[in-house]
Amino acid sequence: MKNLNPIGIFDSGLGGLTVAKQIQKRLPKESIIYYGDTARVPYGSKSKDTIIKFTREAVSFLKSHNAKCIVVACNTASALALPIVKNEFDIPMIGVINPGAKAAAKKTSSGKVGVIATTATINSDAYTNAIRDINNKITVYSQPCPLFVPLVEEGWGDKPASELIIKEYLSPLKTAKVDTLVLGCTHYPLLAKQIEKFMTGNVSLVDSATTCSNDLNALLEEKKLLSDNTNANSTFFVTDMAARFSELGAKFLGKPLNAIKVVGNE
Numbered sequence: 001m002k003n004l005n006p007i008g009i010f011d012s013g014l015g016g017l018t019v020a021k022q023i024q025k026r027l028p029k030e031s032i033i034y035y036g037d038t039a040r041v042p043y044g045s046k047s048k049d050t051i052i053k054f055t056r057e058a059v060s061f062l063k064s065h066n067a068k069c070i071v072v073a074c075n076t077a078s079a080l081a082l083p084i085v086k087n088e089f090d091i092p093m094i095g096v097i098n099p100g101a102k103a104a105a106k107k108t109s110s111g112k113v114g115v116i117a118t119t120a121t122i123n124s125d126a127y128t129n130a131i132r133d134i135n136n137k138i139t140v141y142s143q144p145c146p147l148f149v150p151l152v153e154e155g156w157g158d159k160p161a162s163e164l165i166i167k168e169y170l171s172p173l174k175t176a177k178v179d180t181l182v183l184g185c186t187h188y189p190l191l192a193k194q195i196e197k198f199m200t201g202n203v204s205l206v207d208s209a210t211t212c213s214n215d216l217n218a219l220l221e222e223k224k225l226l227s228d229n230t231n232a233n234s235t236f237f238v239t240d241m242a243a244r245f246s247e248l249g250a251k252f253l254g255k256p257l258n259a260i261k262v263v264g265n266e
């Protein structure tokens with residue numbers, strides 16, 4: 001028996017499209033329904049209670065649109081809300097923290113791992129705990145990088161200002177000689193080139209989108225939820241259609257977004 005219902009993907013905004021991109025690549029026969037809370041982004045500077053409330057609303061929305069499982073494609077929501085919200089709904093849910101932690105623990109040979117993320121994700125210690133649960137000999141160096149999200153959203157990755165900000169944030173991790181660096185925010189893959197350049201190629205970057213899509217495949221297999229639809233489609237819902245949405249979204253997804261709807265106007 002195959003299940004043709006869509007995979008529900010949720011992010012605070014557009015960043016989760018980097019995860020949607022990997023899922024489309026890994027699971028081309030799966031339809032996707034994406035919910036980006038563009039009216040309330042960023043989550044990274046908000047309180048735990050607020051992030052939990054917004055995550056509950058997103059999961060309810062995706063469930064009511066027949067999602068067969070939920071991918072919390074936002075590190076901040078995965079870190080702060082997923083452990084609580086996943087017990088409140090009878091639908092399989094996965095986030096991006098555990099897949100990223102697993103990949104980092106596997107990759108490091110020096111046992112020194114850096115994690116960069118939003119302030120809320122770093123303060124939650126979710127990555128540190130997840131990595132050290134796998135291997136408690138690993139030392140985790142965490143660094144909040146709150147200015148990276150606006151830099152990406154402005155398309156400023158290649159500007160000299162980005163170079164300075166990357167240097168400011170990442171110098172302590174370079175000094176610590178981390179050999180693996182977790183991009184613990186869905187926006188950061190768009191700065192990967194610049195981050196790699198600053199770290200001078202001596203570091204492996206971990207983007208949890210790839211490992212998350214592998215874990216999602218295993219979850220769908222285990223729950224017997226895989227689809228065999230050769231006409232799979234993707235629908236994108238946002239809570240506010242800001243100017244430049246399509247342009248920015250296409251950058252994250254790596255191709256144009258069609259079928260974008262504003263929640264409430266479906």
Ligand code: DGL
Pocket residue numbers: 011012013015016041042043044045073074075076077118121149184185186187
């Ligand atoms: N998508 C969020 C994350 O991965 C970053 C943007 C935000 O602060 O909401 O943490």
